[in-house]
Amino acid sequence: xxxxxxxxxxxxGPGGYVCAxxxxxxxxxxxxxxxxxxxGGTCLNIGCIPSKALxxxxxxFEKANHALKDHxxxxxxxxxxxxxxxxxxxxxxxxxxxxxxxxFRKNKVTWLKGTGRITAPGTVDVDGTAYTTKNIIIATGSExxxxxxxxxxxxxxxxxxxxxxxDRVPGHLVVIGGGYIGxxxxxxxxxxxxxxxxxxxxxxIVPGMDNEIAAAFQRILQKQGLKFRLGMKVTGAxxxxxxxxxxxxxxxxxxxxxxxxxxxLLSIGRRPYTEGLGLEQVGVELDGRGRVKVxxxxxxxxxxxxxxxxxxxxPMLAHKGEDEGVAVAEILAGQAGHxxxxxxxxxxYTWPEVASVGQTEEELKAGGIAYSIGKFPFTxxxxxxxxxxTDGFVKILADKATDRLLGAHVIGPDAGTLIAELTTAIExxxxxxxxxxxxxxxxxxxxxxxxxxxxxxxxxxxx
Ligand code: FAD
Numbered sequence: 001x002x003x004x005x006x007x008x009x010x011x012x013g014p015g016g017y018v019c020a021x022x023x024x025x026x027x028x029x030x031x032x033x034x035x036x037x038x039x040g041g042t043c044l045n046i047g048c049i050p051s052k053a054l055x056x057x058x059x060x061f062e063k064a065n066h067a068l069k070d071h072x073x074x075x076x077x078x079x080x081x082x083x084x085x086x087x088x089x090x091x092x093x094x095x096x097x098x099x100x101x102x103x104f105r106k107n108k109v110t111w112l113k114g115t116g117r118i119t120a121p122g123t124v125d126v127d128g129t130a131y132t133t134k135n136i137i138i139a140t141g142s143e144x145x146x147x148x149x150x151x152x153x154x155x156x157x158x159x160x161x162x163x164x165x166x167d168r169v170p171g172h173l174v175v176i177g178g179g180y181i182g183x184x185x186x187x188x189x190x191x192x193x194x195x196x197x198x199x200x201x202x203x204x205i206v207p208g209m210d211n212e213i214a215a216a217f218q219r220i221l222q223k224q225g226l227k228f229r230l231g232m233k234v235t236g237a238x239x240x241x242x243x244x245x246x247x248x249x250x251x252x253x254x255x256x257x258x259x260x261x262x263x264x265l266l267s268i269g270r271r272p273y274t275e276g277l278g279l280e281q282v283g284v285e286l287d288g289r290g291r292v293k294v295x296x297x298x299x300x301x302x303x304x305x306x307x308x309x310x311x312x313x314x315p316m317l318a319h320k321g322e323d324e325g326v327a328v329a330e331i332l333a334g335q336a337g338h339x340x341x342x343x344x345x346x347x348x349y350t351w352p353e354v355a356s357v358g359q360t361e362e363e364l365k366a367g368g369i370a371y372s373i374g375k376f377p378f379t380x381x382x383x384x385x386x387x388x389x390t391d392g393f394v395k396i397l398a399d400k401a402t403d404r405l406l407g408a409h410v411i412g413p414d415a416g417t418l419i420a421e422l423t424t425a426i427e428x429x430x431x432x433x434x435x436x437x438x439x440x441x442x443x444x445x446x447x448x449x450x451x452x453x454x455x456x457x458x459x460x461x462x463x
Pocket of ligand 1: 017
């Protein structure tokens with residue numbers, strides 16, 4: 001038997017590492033188990049951070065190739081140095097993962113290197129060494145969902161991890177799945193020169209997103225050159241020397257066809273990861289979708305074992321896991337940690353970006369809630385015109401009777417930054433009128449937010 005702790009967190013993704021830091025800040029003796037060679041989990045190593053590095057680099061390439069001309073900036077002979085782009089991505093990832101190591105040292109969190117297995121409540125085995133602890137937090141995250149008949153080899157048929165590592169631009173990239181990860185990575189390779197086709201089972205992209213925004217998003221991506229095959233399912237893949245032949249048929253039945261690809265990105269979602277954790281032995285309950293069941297305080301059915309992040313229900317987003325990590329650490333320290341699930345923003349980091357918070361129009365309809373809508377297009381925003389990015393609009397949904405903000409959806413330049421104001425407004429229970437009366441600097445993109453809020457009351461000024 002080795003060291004004893006107040007808290008052992010299993011997994012060092014954004015849920016786990018943030019939880020460990022907060023627990024240590026609150027005076028709890030804390031360790032975090034991580035089997036990967038670096039800290040930071042999916043997000044820092046193979047998710048949010050490397051994808052955003054490549055999105056930024058490919059956007060710069062696209063600007064140099066196309067958009068700068070419009071601004072009167074002529075750049076001749078633009079060439080792609082993919083090896084440098086990938087090396088830069090690695091540098092960004094390393095800086096972030098090393099940053100978490102530094103934060104662990106600073107806050108005196110012990111990194112237990114290896115694979116954690118819960119052998120009993122209060123005991124975690126890490127590669128053969130047993131550690132005792134008052135509390136265990138499961139933060140083991142998620143993994144890509146496989147598709148029968150489409151075997152990932154991370155070369156010709158890749159998951160998001162392989163799609164971040166390609167060492168040449170594929171001639172034709174087929175993305176299976178029209179969710180945000182597939183669209184972000186599809187955008188990266190389209191900008192770098194690939195022909196990109198997205199195959200989606202449903203008859204729309206980004207399920208769960210406000211319909212009107214999703215439809216506008218698809219139109220903009222199509223204008224950029226992405227091709228969509230909606231309502232289609234992939235039933236098989238044959239990999240040969242010169243690529244992959246995908247068998248595809250209409251989701252509702254019909255004649256099968258073959259689509260050839262140089263590289264296939266399988267991106268049909270993520271599922272909770274609990275392999276080898278020993279949950280069956282200790283009796284921790286999972287729900288029908290393999291997620292660890294927790295109560296409002298993140299406690300599982302087994303005393304002393306909690307869970308947070310992608311491994312429990314809710315949107316699989318880094319910041320949702322982080323907030324849960326803080327909340328559970330505070331609860332264990334006797335404080336009143338909590339997460340407002342009605343105010344968790346979601347962002348797609350394509351260009352334009354797409355961001356949303358709160359309820360969609362469809363959810364309000366389904367809930368029988370009367371609402372007013374305010375919309376404002378970036379074509380009518382002075383700053384968007386000056387930048388040269390006028391695609392998209394802001395859409396605000398407010399309670400018809402009380403004017404309280406219920407949802408906000410933005411497609412447009414820097415939508416991911418603009419949504420922060422609307423998230424704050426929802427968190428504080430603001431009305432559309434409140435947002436419309438706030439002074440917004442001119443000329444900024446944020447004036448579109450103010451105008452959309454005014455539009456919800458039928459009093460926009462610039463349209
Ligand atoms: P994870 O980050 O998955 O971390 C879990 C960790 O636990 C892993 O490091 C794993 O090695 C470790 N682990 C598992 N089992 C054990 C064990 N038994 N012992 C020891 N260690 C173990 N989210 C956003 O909010 N914004 C984005 O822009 C975004 N982009 C993404 C892009 C891609 C390509 C992908 C794949 C995901 C993206 N996500 C994004 C989702 C985000 O990465 C996840 O929501 C987030 O990482 C979940 O955090 P987590 O702490 O729950 O788990």
